[in-house]
Ligand code: ATP
């Protein structure tokens with residue numbers, strides 16, 4: 301995007317977006333076709349689509365032709381298995397090439413993929429598979445063992461397909477299970493035809509992160525691909541020759557919308573790393589594979605900050621030209637740090653599982669305002685509403701809302717019609733977040749509606765207090781809640797984790813109070829600060845304020861299926 305205003309001016313999804321896709325003969329739309337096959341059809345079959353790096357340093361390379369051939373094969377397997385339109389196929393796997401190939405194959409066969417984060421234990425897997433009515437499960441021997449006890453309880457489940465990559469597990473196949481590699485080698489994909497899905501057919505079902513309560517099953521349609529494609533260009537600045545690295549797992553929406561669809565529809569090379577976070581591991585990958593565009597999350601950025609500049613300096617990161625972040629507010633301190641370390645801003649963007657794709661973003665061509673989530677994607681109308689759901693003028697905090705009808709919009713909360721309906725008011729989709737808008741059209745995230753604190757008549761977003769706290773050298777992460785108070789209604793209470801080399805003391809607590817009081821007004825600075833060894837976070841890396849609050853108040857912890865292990 302060269303210029304935001306001209307890109308936005310009069311943009312029309314049908315005329316200017318969908319027309320850039322190939323579509324299926326006969327007018328259907330299939331996102332796996334748009335991601336992979338069309339590049340082969342356009343003569344780019346030899347281009348590298350995926351470089352996979354295993355957790356032990358293994359490497360595999362797949363061209364777009366390889367991806368097409370293998371996903372066709374898995375599509376043929378699916379047909380042979382009897383997968384029908386809208387059938388739910390759950391994938392419970394580490395980030396292995398087989399995960400991506402199977403996902404594309406299921407989409408090609410017209411099924412709906414339900415990706416599950418591999419760190420889940422048995423109960424979250426059971427809940428989700430039963431809720432969704434899963435017919436098939438694709439997993440690995442290790443993960444199958446982890447959840448063996450719950451499988452008989454999923455009554456709809458017909459078959460389990462096991463991918464024992466390179467015979468890593470050394471275990472025989474359990475009775476009744478099918479071997480992925482045998483199925484693949486025996487499949488006849490010569491006559492395979494992509495299912496004639498329409499843009500309105502379901503493609504993927506993601507459960508939300510569970511930050512605010514029980515995770516919801518969000519259903520998306522093939523048409524979401526147009527927005528993933530366009531935002532890949534606009535918000536991640538993807539060009540055909542980029543080497544792209546997205547750190548998100550496909551168990552969460554970022555890992556499919558931007559770990560698969562945006563890079564592949566844009567024809568770039570997608571670097572996939574099986575291992576988890578590690579400052580050195582990430583920098584090694586960027587250095588070795590000459591990553592140009594990097595999409596990550598604030599939680600990772602905060603950990604990189606904690607690791608300091610040593611690892612940055614010992615790597616050649618000069619290939620990097622664009623960094624973006626999503627999932628939580630990106631603290632201004634992180635933007636400043638990014639500028640210092642990488643010589644470029646980290647571009648924050650905002651969206652949700654429900655929105656399916658980026659909705660509001662800082663763009664390469666636009667000045668980054670540290671702490672702002674940027675401006676709405678072309679073709680998207682966003683607003684800040686008052687309590688009666690009427691748009692408010694700039695400068696005031698209120699309900700963040702979007703005009704429904706954007707292409708990647710969820711089509712349902714699975715089996716929760718009332719909750720779905722409750723998200724729409726006066727012609728707006730209510731995001732559940734609070735934000736403000738400035739005079740120049742930039743949106744500023746305040747907090748989740750549930751998290752906003754009302755202290756002595758001041759509305760305080762936890763984010764601004766947290767951001768002030770992490771500006772202090774001792775603080776690694778901060779989580780802020782409102783604690784009920786008989787006089788002030790609520791007082792601001794903060795929990796912090798400390799950087800290495802710092803120890804908790806009453807002096808440090810006092811210092812932090814003074815420090816935040818100077819940066820924020822004393823009225824909204826934390827009244828209480830406690831230290832934690834570990835900040836409770838969702839497995840997708842978001843601070844779980846509701847859990848901090850429940851623990852503080854001695855209340856039930858609620859659904860903690862997405863809580864990260866200590
Ligand atoms: P649940 O809906 O189950 O409580 P969740 O809202 O965390 O969980 P996601 O859909 O993964 O589930 O996350 C979307 C939310 O994450 C947004 O509504 C917002 O609160 C937060 N978020 C995402 N990106 C940003 C960002 N750039 N700035 C601020 N907040 C963000």
Ligand code: MG
Pocket residue numbers: 508512652732
């Ligand atoms: Mg949510």
